[in-house]
Amino acid sequence: MTVRFYDAHNHLQDERFASNREELVATAVEQGVAKMVVNGAREKDWPIICELANKFPQVLPSFGYHPWYLRERTAEWQRTLVKFLNRTSAAVGEIGLDRWKPALPYEGQEEAFTWQLRLAAERDLPASIHCLQAWGRLHELLRDNPRPAHGFLLHSYGGSKEMVEPLAKLGAYFSFPGYFMHERKARQREAFQSVPLNRLLIETDAPDQLLPESANRFPLHDADGKSINHPANLASIYEFVAQQRAMPLPELAGQLEENFQRLFGG
Numbered sequence: 001m002t003v004r005f006y007d008a009h010n011h012l013q014d015e016r017f018a019s020n021r022e023e024l025v026a027t028a029v030e031q032g033v034a035k036m037v038v039n040g041a042r043e044k045d046w047p048i049i050c051e052l053a054n055k056f057p058q059v060l061p062s063f064g065y066h067p068w069y070l071r072e073r074t075a076e077w078q079r080t081l082v083k084f085l086n087r088t089s090a091a092v093g094e095i096g097l098d099r100w101k102p103a104l105p106y107e108g109q110e111e112a113f114t115w116q117l118r119l120a121a122e123r124d125l126p127a128s129i130h131c132l133q134a135w136g137r138l139h140e141l142l143r144d145n146p147r148p149a150h151g152f153l154l155h156s157y158g159g160s161k162e163m164v165e166p167l168a169k170l171g172a173y174f175s176f177p178g179y180f181m182h183e184r185k186a187r188q189r190e191a192f193q194s195v196p197l198n199r200l201l202i203e204t205d206a207p208d209q210l211l212p213e214s215a216n217r218f219p220l221h222d223a224d225g226k227s228i229n230h231p232a233n234l235a236s237i238y239e240f241v242a243q244q245r246a247m248p249l250p251e252l253a254g255q256l257e258e259n260f261q262r263l264f265g266g
Contacts, residue, residue, distance in 0.1 A: 003253045005234045006260040007036035008175040009094075009128055009155040009203035012059065012231065013048040016207045016222040025056050027218065028232040033058060034257075036204075036231060037264060039094040039128055039155075041066035043077055046084045053088055060090035060264055062128055064116055067098040067109045078115065085123065090264050092120035092148075093128025094155065097141075100132035110137075114145050121146035126173075126263050128153045135159040142170050151263050156180075156205060161191040168199050173263050175201040178229065178237040179209035189244065197245070201259055202238055206231045215240065 007028075011017075017024060028036070038053070039062045040046045046063050053061040063084045065077065074080070085092070095116040097109050120127040126148055131138045135158075142152070151171035156179070159167070164174065174195045180188045192200070207228035210216065215237075218230035242252045 003032055003238075003250050004034040004257055005032045005238055005253065006034055006201070006257060007204050007206075007231060007234050008153055008173075008201035008260065008264075009039055009177075010036050010206045010231055011041070011208070012036065012038045012052055012206070013040065013045045014207050016228055021052070024231055025058060027230070028234065029058060031232045031235050033231065033234050035060055035260065035264075037062050037090060037128065039091075040064060040084075041094050042069040042072050043074060043080055044072075046080070050084060050087060061088055062091035062093045063089055064093040064095040064128065065112055066094045066130060067096055067112070068101060068104060070108055070112055071105075073112075081116070082119070085119070085125070089125060091126045091128050091153070092116055092123075093153070094130050095127060096130030097134040097138050098130065098132045099134045110141060114141055117141070117152075118146050120148045120152070124149050126150045126152055128155055130155060132158065135163055139163065139167060139170075142167070142172075147171055153201065153263065155203060156209065157191065157195075158188055159191065161194040164191060164194040168196060173199050173201050173259065175203040176237065176241055177203050177205050177209045178211035178215065178233055178240075179205070181212050181215055181237070181240050183212075192241075193244070197255055198259060200241075201256060201263070202234065202241060204229055204231050204234050204237065206233070211236060
């Protein structure tokens, strides 16, 4: 049985990958990566992602405004986002809420998030959601606003295990990143043990969220020599989660393929 891997969230458009994207994708495909959702975080990302989707059949494009970059918005950002969604899209994202990043204003985040969430609901496109230290408020906003019938992804879910069930009832899927393989992330791994198998996905978040060194089979560095995450590391994360779930890798991979296609299509 051929094992196929699905990356629920990465940033192939990131400028740290600009010099070698073709090689990165080729290596990932060699390692069994069948599809990857590439998430835009701001306006300058969106045309790059469009080009990547046209060039690589493995890329499913996602367009959105991340809370970290809301201060970069132009007056036309909403119209521009709609334009890119009209061209081609698998999802709306990366969008969300963030009360963790130092010096990041919270003001305006909820307005931007709910507008994009409603847009996803109108088009029935899944939303890829970032959340840090705002889980209670995120739950309220998801509960009280239109949501896409396809569901939504809580990328790198870092909330409590107690919130898994109420979020899943609203349509959530939960993606596990390689960063949670680090020993210090025991709480996050425990929370993922509460995620129903039919709501589980896996992501690299490449070039960020680097795996532990022992699991990093594809070491990569940016122009400054800093270690970054390679999209081909997806298989290592799958293997870790299969061990955590006490499942054969092919069985886990088959279930996650069903989950991915249910949420994102492709």
